[in-house]
Structures are given as C-alpha cells and as structure tokens.
Amino acid sequence: MAFHTQQSLSGFIASEEQQSVTESGDTRFYVRVGQPHFRREDAGGFTELDPSFHDLVAYRATAERALTRFAKGDSFVAEGYVRTFQVERDGEAVQREEFVAKKIGHDLARTNYEVDRARRPGAVADRDAPSPDHLSHGAGSARAGSALGM
Secondary structure: OOOOOOEEEEEEEOOOOEEEEOOOOOEEEEEEEEEEEEEEOOOOOEEEEEEEEEEEEEEHHHHHHHHHHOOOOOEEEEEEEEEEEEEEEOOEEEEEEEEEEEEEEEOOOOOOOOOOHHHOOOOOOHHHOOOHHHOOOOOOHHHHHHHOOO
C-alpha cells in the first residue's frame, strides 16, 4: 500500500489565537505564524534572515485542541494543505493563501514537554505493563535477558 502524504508547515505562533464559528457551526482556530529563514554561507555557516508570516487555520476538533494547547511563541509542526481564495480590498480582488491544518502539534525539536499517556483510551498503567522477562521471545528469553543484565 502506498504512503499517504500531505503538505506540512513548521514555524512559530506569531499572534494571539482567534476563535470563531463557521456558518455551519464548526469551531475555527486562526493565527498568524512565522517561518524562520536562513541563508547558507560559502564558509559553511548560516545567516538568519527575516521570517515570513502566513495565515494558519484549523477547524472542528483540531481547532478546539489547538485553542487549549498553543500560545504565542510556541513552535509547531502541522499537516494539511494550502487554500487559495480571493478577498476584496479597496474594490480590487486580491489573492490570499492560508494553511489549513488538519493535524498540528508542538515541534519536539524546539519544545520541552512531557507526554501524559495515562489519558489515552486503552492505556496500560506502568504497574500493569509486563516486564521484559514476561515477554515471549522464544525459549530461554528470560534467561538470556538475565545473562545480559536485563
């Protein structure tokens, strides 16, 4: 089976989040996001350039989770697509773009956090998790683990 891929966007939350409701009653999350840019120098280093700024939106459950979990300055990684549309400015049609995030999370390369796995449906508490000696890997696996100091 082939991989399912989508566009991605990474950067930082550059504005306070805005919550609204669509005509169909869905929650909408909107923020301005920044993307850092760098130029590779001939000597091998990098020069930081000014960031570019873009619109990011999310809808429904993704929007509700984003509203409670993100704040200005947070680094993120999002999966989704770019939506192009027209708006009227001063009587003239102007082309705009926004990234529609279907999934969004904090960028683990730039964010310190802890994962709370206890809230997942069907999660096994640590005390109930089998020890390595109880896992079945064939005959003698418990003895082999003991011999290796496990």
